[in-house]
Amino acid sequence: MPSQAYGFYSKGCLAGGRAIATDGEYWQAMRLSRNRRWGHPELIATVEQLSRDVAKYDGWPGLLVGDISQPRGGPMLTGHASHQVGLDADIWLTPMPNRRFSASEREAISAKSVLKSKSVVVDPKIWTDAHAGLIMRAASYPQVQRILVHPGIKKKLCDSWKGDRALLAKVRPYYGHHYHMHVRLRCPKGSANCKAQNAVPADQGCGKVLDWWFDVALKPKKPTKPSKPKKPTKPKKPRQMMLNDLPSACTGVLNAAGPASEASVTIGAAGIEQTVYARIAGNASPSSMPALIPIPTPRPTP
Ligand SMILES: [Zn+2]
Numbered sequence: 001m002p003s004q005a006y007g008f009y010s011k012g013c014l015a016g017g018r019a020i021a022t023d024g025e026y027w028q029a030m031r032l033s034r035n036r037r038w039g040h041p042e043l044i045a046t047v048e049q050l051s052r053d054v055a056k057y058d059g060w061p062g063l064l065v066g067d068i069s070q071p072r073g074g075p076m077l078t079g080h081a082s083h084q085v086g087l088d089a090d091i092w093l094t095p096m097p098n099r100r101f102s103a104s105e106r107e108a109i110s111a112k113s114v115l116k117s118k119s120v121v122v123d124p125k126i127w128t129d130a131h132a133g134l135i136m137r138a139a140s141y142p143q144v145q146r147i148l149v150h151p152g153i154k155k156k157l158c159d160s161w162k163g164d165r166a167l168l169a170k171v172r173p174y175y176g177h178h179y180h181m182h183v184r185l186r187c188p189k190g191s192a193n194c195k196a197q198n199a200v201p202a203d204q205g206c207g208k209v210l211d212w213w214f215d216v217a218l219k220p221k222k223p224t225k226p227s228k229p230k231k232p233t234k235p236k237k238p239r240q241m242m243l244n245d246l247p248s249a250c251t252g253v254l255n256a257a258g259p260a261s262e263a264s265v266t267i268g269a270a271g272i273e274q275t276v277y278a279r280i281a282g283n284a285s286p287s288s289m290p291a292l293i294p295i296p297t298p299r300p301t302p
Contacts, residue, residue: 001015001016001252001253001256002015002016002190003015003016003017003018003040003041003042003188003190003191004016004040004190004191004192004193004194005040005073005085005086005087005187005188005191005193005194006073006085006191006193006194006246006247006249006250006253007084007085007193007194007195007246007247007250008084008085008195008197009082009083009084009085009087009088009184009197010081010082010084011075011084011241011245011246011247012073012074012084012085012194012195012246012247012250013072013073013074013084013085013246013247013249013250013253013254014038014039014040014069014070014071014072014073014074014084014085014086014253015072015249015253015256016040016041017038017039017040017041017069017071017072017073017086018038018039018040018041018044019037019038019044019071020037020038020039020044020047020048020065020068022037023100024048024051025051025052025055025062026051026052026054026055026061026062026063026096027047027048027051027062027063027064027065027096028062028063028064028065028096028100028101028106029065029106030064030065030066030092030101030106030109031066031067031106031107032103032106032107033107034067035070035071036067036068036069036070036076036083037065037068038068038069038070038071038072038073038086039068039069039086039087039089040085040086040087040185040188040191042087042143042185042188043068043086043087043088043089043185044068046089046141046143046144046183046185047063047065047068047089047091047183049141050063050091050134050137050138050141050183051063053137054130054133054134054137057133057137058130058133058134058137059128059129059130059133060095060130060131060133060134061095061096061097061098062095062096063091063092063096064091064092064094064095064096064111065089065090065091065092066089066090066091066092066111066180067079067080067083067089067090068083068086068088068089068090069083069084069085069086069088071258071262072253072254072258073085073086073253074246074250074254075241075246082182082184085194087184087185087186087187087188087194088182088183088184088185089182089183090180090181090182090183091134091138091180091181091183092111092179092180093111093112093113093114093131093134093153093178093179093180093181094111094112094179095130110179111179111180112126112179113126113178113179114126114127114131114150114152114153114178114179115150115152115178119152120150120151120152120213120214120218121152121155121156122152122153122155122156127156131153132156132157132160132161134181135147135149135153135157135171135181136157136161136163136164136167136171138181138183139167139168139170139171140164140167143185143186143188144170144183144184144185144186145170145184145185145186145197145199145200146170146171146172146184146197146200147170147171147172147181147182147183147184148172148173148174148177148181148182148184149171149172149173149174149177149178149181149182150173150174150175150176150177150178151173151174151210151213151214151217151218152178153171153173153177153178153181154168154171154172154173154205154206154210154213155206155210155214157171158204158205158206158210165204166204168204168205168206169200169201169202169203169204169205170200171205172200172205173205173210173213175217184197193247193249
């Protein structure tokens with residue numbers, strides 16, 4: 001199908017996706033068994049360009065590429081609310097080593113947090129100018145709309161970034177994201193049914209809005225006095241995302257014939273998403289199929 005993102009980052013699918021190669025001169029794709037190396041061609045090209053640029057200009061030897069999307073996008077069994085339309089890519093905040101990882105290493109090796117252990121601040125023994133260069137290089141691309149990082153990383157950039165400060169607006173603080181950054185592209189041209197996210201606020205986001213994360217959101221909760229025991233309530237079943245929650249075009253995306261490469265990149269027993277997708281695609285009434293992921297409880301918009 002022609003390459004198009006359908007719907008929103010957290011509720012949509014991807015037609016005409018492209019898989020990033022497992023290896024490039026300046027990147028290695030990780031967790032190959034997940035088969036989440038697929039994205040809109042514009043995103044794949046952006047990741048490839050980022051890998052070259054950071055190696056050339058920022059002292060970052062190469063990218064370890066984490067999850068992008070499933071071959072046809074859509075909700076996943078594990079891990080992400082977004083990453084559904086092929087416009088989100090996770091890039092590890094761990095530099096690529098000077099050798100090729102084996103397939104099994106790519107399953108087992110973990111990214112390294114850049115935070116000081118048990119804290120919300122960046123560890124100066126881990127953080128380097130190249131980390132900052134990597135994030136801000138991605139922010140410099142016009143097609144990149146926002147980058148999600150841990151508030152501690154945003155703070156570090158606010159305090160130290162000497163380049164174009166206006167780009168800090170694109171770097172958005174969010175929970176997690178101290179092992180990897182999450183790069184999100186705008187809806188590409190030719191994706192008329194891609195639902196755009198709000199623009200990022202124009203200011204750098206370094207003042208009070210950032211303080212909120214440290215003063216409120218990430219503050220350890222004070223233990224509360226034990227209250228009267230509550231009547232036991234029936235646990236609510238999380239609502240499951242159904243195919244008919246997605247844009248209607250996604251039914252066509254699921255049912256379309258795919259290239260053989262779509263399945264051949266699934267390695268080992270862990271190609272679960274692919275299997276589920278195939279099952280849905282083969283089901284007579286796909287809209288009645290249960291979902292792949294519970295709809296997450298709302299959190300502040302990153
Ligand atoms: Zn992500």
